[in-house]
Amino acid sequence: MLSNANLDKMYMLRRREVRKTVGYLYGNAGTPVNLGEQMFVMIMNVVTNMLWGSSVEGGAGENVGAEFKQVMSEFTEILGLPNISDFFPVLAPLDLQGLCKRMAKPVEKLYGIIDNMIDQQLKVEKESENFLQFLLQLKDENDSKTPLTMDHIKALLLDMVVGGTDTSSNSIEFTLAEVINNPEVMKKALKELDEVVGKDNIVEESHIHKFPYLQAIMKESLRLHSVLPLLVPHSPGEACIVGGYAIPKGCRVFINTWAIHRDPSIWENPLEFNPDRFLNSQCDFSGNDFSYFPFGSGRRICAGIAMAERMVLYSIATVLHSFDWKVLGDEKLDLSEKFGIVLKLKNPLVVVPLPRLSNPALYRLEP
Numbered sequence: 001m002l003s004n005a006n007l008d009k010m011y012m013l014r015r016r017e018v019r020k021t022v023g024y025l026y027g028n029a030g031t032p033v034n035l036g037e038q039m040f041v042m043i044m045n046v047v048t049n050m051l052w053g054s055s056v057e058g059g060a061g062e063n064v065g066a067e068f069k070q071v072m073s074e075f076t077e078i079l080g081l082p083n084i085s086d087f088f089p090v091l092a093p094l095d096l097q098g099l100c101k102r103m104a105k106p107v108e109k110l111y112g113i114i115d116n117m118i119d120q121q122l123k124v125e126k127e128s129e130n131f132l133q134f135l136l137q138l139k140d141e142n143d144s145k146t147p148l149t150m151d152h153i154k155a156l157l158l159d160m161v162v163g164g165t166d167t168s169s170n171s172i173e174f175t176l177a178e179v180i181n182n183p184e185v186m187k188k189a190l191k192e193l194d195e196v197v198g199k200d201n202i203v204e205e206s207h208i209h210k211f212p213y214l215q216a217i218m219k220e221s222l223r224l225h226s227v228l229p230l231l232v233p234h235s236p237g238e239a240c241i242v243g244g245y246a247i248p249k250g251c252r253v254f255i256n257t258w259a260i261h262r263d264p265s266i267w268e269n270p271l272e273f274n275p276d277r278f279l280n281s282q283c284d285f286s287g288n289d290f291s292y293f294p295f296g297s298g299r300r301i302c303a304g305i306a307m308a309e310r311m312v313l314y315s316i317a318t319v320l321h322s323f324d325w326k327v328l329g330d331e332k333l334d335l336s337e338k339f340g341i342v343l344k345l346k347n348p349l350v351v352v353p354l355p356r357l358s359n360p361a362l363y364r365l366e367p
């Protein structure tokens, strides 16, 4: 599902959601919008459409997206809290901090949505092509040594929704906030967009490989604001020694990329947002360089890098190209971070869109 060939086939789906968001922002031109929330709803609809062929908003519009964002925030916040049972597993049944009890509510809500989607898919024609249909077929064929159960399918879908949505939308939110706060960076980004796309045209995903400066912006944003600051917990299958430290088999290992990406012995002026450092640099997302690996490394590296690259670049390019952004009041945006398993902006990105393209028709869903 996440290969480049499949992503190419599903471009129209991403395009539709991006154009829908542009339409929404255009409809709210001149008034403050919660841009992070809009980015979340857009990514959420792309991911859920890919997984099971329909969006979460159904007929209810943005409220469902906002509610879903809230449930997912609660889920990832509890997931990232230190749990004493991880250090003393014998205490786990006592749930001393009440984390399992608290987690039950968001899990029930998320599984409720997934159950609903599975029920709908079981009723439709088997020929339709989405990830859920593929998993349901695999479950029915049942010819593997480790059969796929409905619980596996639900867990896999939840993993993809959580892994793909909050990460991508928070990356986009941090990136846009940094660019809006840095007029020099904004100027260079707009110059690139206007040269490649022009003001009487709209951004397409096929443009993104012609945006070296926007690519550098994305890399710099993921350096300064690692959205999974401790990656996901790892656990070695064998005892090993790393950098002189003994790591026992089965222990919980967190890799602090947030600190590595701000290490002054590696990065010059590490707290400065400076995309230029990535221009003409060999740094990429492959995870082979242990001074920069926002998508992790090795066998458990992010499965969605190709999709994340497309979605983040296509979204920031479209949002910056289509609108000028006015900050409320005279002050700069507050970019303080809220730490958790997923890193977020402490205060939501609320800004005012002002159309900058030559023709209002370019803001319609299908220009």
Ligand code: HEM
Residues within 6 Å of the ligand: 002, 047, 159, 160, 163, 164, 165, 167, 168, 171, 227, 228, 231, 232, 233, 294, 295, 296, 297, 298, 299, 300, 301, 302, 303, 304, 305, 307, 308, 312
């Ligand atoms: C900017 C966006 C994203 C970032 C920064 C990101 C980052 C990461 C990181 C750091 C990991 C853990 C790697 C490790 O521990 O070594 C991960 C895992 C994962 N990501 Fe992403 N991700 C993003 C978007 C996506 C998208 C769009 C999808 C799919 C729709 C996705 C699916 C996954 C999956 C399935 C895993 C688990 C892989 C495994 O354990 O085998 N991610 N991601």
